[in-house]
Amino acid sequence: MSKFWSPLVKDLVPYVPGEQPKMAKLVKLNTNENPFGPSPKVIEAIQAELNDSLRLYPDPEGESLRQTIATYHGIQPNQVFLGNGSDEVLAHIFYGLFQHGEPILFPDITYSFYPVYCGLYGIPSKVVALTDSFEINPADFTQPNGGVIFPNPNAPTGRYLGLEHVEEILAANPDRVVVVDEAYIDFGGKTAITLVDKYPNLLVSQTLSKARSLAGLRVGFAVGHPDLIEALNRVKNSFNSYPLDRLALAGAKAAYEDEAWFRKCCEGVISERERVTAALENLGFEVLPSKANFIFARHKEQSGEALARGLREQGIIVRHFNKPRISDFLRITIGTSDQNDALINDLDSL
């Protein structure tokens, strides 16, 4: 605390990202990064941008990338909004598309940035409990609200909600924006982007950090009705007109132009996820069904905290949340097969 802080900063409770340790030789399974690198075409595209043009500002609207994403998803460029990672897109959504006087609904176990945005903007929120099997019950999202947001698949549970149930939530909230945060959708789910022309209250956010292996480039986007996108542009242009730099715009576009690489990485993660799930079940873990690039698992006898500590002593980092209902779970990012073998062997020895 300092006398120079504004009263607003004094009361902020910031998000705590998973650690990025400096030690070499760690098996890092704590922040849901992709174990496979980005497409070589992304690297080439970024290298091609490393020239004198860096003295110029990038395209504030990211027109070329928006066109690429629109074509990929069969929509129009004016239905796409770009941001510096989907975290920034989400921040603008909370500011620009939720009704601030009424509570925003999100699950009790979910992405822990949502309550932070509510705190940042002074928006009330109400958590909606997941079922005992950690699923979203659409009927629970019919209560009065200022907006609804949930990840699909949910994080950190990995559980996926079928599109027919997403539609139930949309239909129950025609006067409120419903945001489906699809950070992990490419690992086995079906995107709700196919529904944006049917539901003017639907906004879908996605990221290139996970399935496209570009967490370090910071590119995310939202898709929805042009009126929703216009609100986000108004917020963006009141905050930072150039959220994506020239390298990010070029690299992200190239990522969409290498479908074969993208598919191979997703399939690699999915098959390893199924292998790790089966191996952990053999070791006495309950593993929630996951459609993400991570699994959420608890051991029948050992505590989550002890297991996370034991793994760390062996040089393996996973995420443990000391929170009600989930303190015995570990969220484990799917790594390379060597990393996953190390995880399985170490859990076996604990």
Ligand SMILES: Cc1ncc(COP(=O)(O)O)c(C=O)c1O
């Ligand atoms: C559910 C969810 N949404 C959004 C994000 C943010 O992703 P990024 O800002 O890297 O696009 C994450 C990151 O882990 C996430 O888990």
